[in-house]
Amino acid sequence: MPELPEVESLRRQLEPELTSRRVEDVWFDPHPNVLRQFRDVGLVAGRTIGGVGRKGKFIVCPLDEGLELIMHLGMTGAFRFDFDDPWVRARMWLDDGRVLAFRDPRRFGRIAVVPAGEYGAIPTLALLGPEPLSDEFDPNEFASVLRKTRAPIKPYLLSQRPVAGVGNIYADEALWRARIHPLSRRVGPRRALDLHGAIRSVLAEAVEREGTTFRDYQMVNGESGRNAPFLDAYGRVDRPCPRCGTPLKKIVLGGRGTTYCPRCQRH
DNA sequence: CACGCCTCCTGTGCGC
DNA sequence: TGCGCACAGGAGGCGT
Numbered sequence: 001m002p003e004l005p006e007v008e009s010l011r012r013q014l015e016p017e018l019t020s021r022r023v024e025d026v027w028f029d030p031h032p033n034v035l036r037q038f039r040d041v042g043l044v045a046g047r048t049i050g051g052v053g054r055k056g057k058f059i060v061c062p063l064d065e066g067l068e069l070i071m072h073l074g075m076t077g078a079f080r081f082d083f084d085d086p087w088v089r090a091r092m093w094l095d096d097g098r099v100l101a102f103r104d105p106r107r108f109g110r111i112a113v114v115p116a117g118e119y120g121a122i123p124t125l126a127l128l129g130p131e132p133l134s135d136e137f138d139p140n141e142f143a144s145v146l147r148k149t150r151a152p153i154k155p156y157l158l159s160q161r162p163v164a165g166v167g168n169i170y171a172d173e174a175l176w177r178a179r180i181h182p183l184s185r186r187v188g189p190r191r192a193l194d195l196h197g198a199i200r201s202v203l204a205e206a207v208e209r210e211g212t213t214f215r216d217y218q219m220v221n222g223e224s225g226r227n228a229p230f231l232d233a234y235g236r237v238d239r240p241c242p243r244c245g246t247p248l249k250k251i252v253l254g255g256r257g258t259t260y261c262p263r264c265q266r267h
Numbered sequence: 268c269a270c271g272c273c274t275c276c277t278g279t280g281c282g283c
Numbered sequence: 284t285g286c287g288c289a290c291a292g293g294a295g296g297c298g299t
Contacts, residue, residue, distance in 0.1 A: 002293080033276070037294095057293075074293050076277080087277090106276045108293055124294060151270060159270095160294090168292060215279085215291070254271075256292060274296085281289085 002073040004132065004165025005206035006217050006225060007057050010079060013220040015052040017081070018061065022048045022095040029089040031107070037074075039112035039121060044069055044092065056128050056164030068116045070125065074108025076216045105216075129163045132199050133207070137163060143192035153195075154182035155254035163199060168256050169212055169234045174198040176233035176241075181265045182251075182258050205230065233259045 002010070026045045028038055049069070050062035061069040071077075083101040090102040090111060102109065112122060119126040129145075130136040145162050146153070156162060157171045166174065175182050177198035180191055187195065211217055211225030214235060218224060232242045237250035241261040249262045 036275085072293075074276090075291075077293090104276095105278065106291095106293095108276065110294080122294095123296095149269080155271080158293090255273080257290080268299105270299090272296105272298085275294095277291100279290085281287105283286090 002075075002077065002211075002217055003057060003167035003170050004054075004203055005170070005209075005227065006211035007054055007059060007073065007165070008207050009210040009219060009225065010073075011052050011054045011059055014059070014079060017098075017220075018049045018094075018100070019051050020048065022046070023092050024095055025093040027091045028111070031089075033107045034089050037107065037110045038090070039110075039114070041090065041111050041113060043067060043113040055125060055131070056160055057167070058122075058125055058128075062116060063113070066116050068114055070110070070112045070114060070119075070122060071102070072110040074104060074106065074110065076106045077102065077104040077109035078216070078218050079103075079220050080222065081220065124160050127161055129161050132163050132165055132203055137196070137200070139193050139196040142196045143189045146187045146192045146195075147189070150185050152183045152185055152253065153180060153187050154258060155256075158254065158256070165203065166199060168258075169214065169231070170199070170202050170206065172234040172259050173202045173232060175265060176260060177202060179264050179266075181267045182253055182260050184267055233261065235259065 023044050026041060028041050047063040053060045059071040063069055080101045080103060081098050087103050087105040088101045089104045092100045149156055154171050157166050178194040180195055206212060206227045209225060209227040212227040213224035214228060233248060236248050237259050238247050241248055241264060244263050246261055246263040248259050250257060250259045
């Protein structure tokens, strides 16, 4: 469930704690499914963390020696300090005596150490679209990209290619706000501009509220994000559309639950 | 080659 | 009460 606002909130919490810290040692769960998700994690031992950045849903930390630490929370990933339970999949001992724990019950999270900027082994990061809250997310370019695809708009948004960081919750929210049907295969320039604005506003508001806690997402201190009560579409099947009162409808699209307003969001 | 479907994993909540 | 099952959804991989 962590999408851009959740990952950005975590990044902001981790940055003051991790910047300039040296990683004394690292441990990770030898479970085969964890090993498949992790790549060269041992290389972080002895390295100093230069900062905590973010690209879409990936946390990207520059290390010395020209390396980068890439962390992705998957569905249930979380960071805690000096924390232990059976779902901790990795630990990093820091030079201030604290231990950063990566907790991930479902083992969908990923951690990798790569040469800085070399993302060939991480395809979604290599092909990542523009950062939605930065100037690189250009409305006209977005419209032009949308014109070229024939995929239904929602799964296309989830691919991370037209724009970075949008997941299931904020895709539903942005499409509802822009009044676009999630199955729409043709999003013209006018609607593309609406969607561009909706993505920006939905994400920016959620960042301000430190993310949406629907199930699993927790901040570094264990607290929940405050955005859930402000959701208009996601998770509100059969409840009235906040705009027109029509009961919201739920379909499965690309294997994912999708909630939308059958009246406001037409094909 | 873009697209669509399946898989990975485990906790939760529902109906019977 | 207990069981079985659908569901939650990140990204990767593979078939068409």
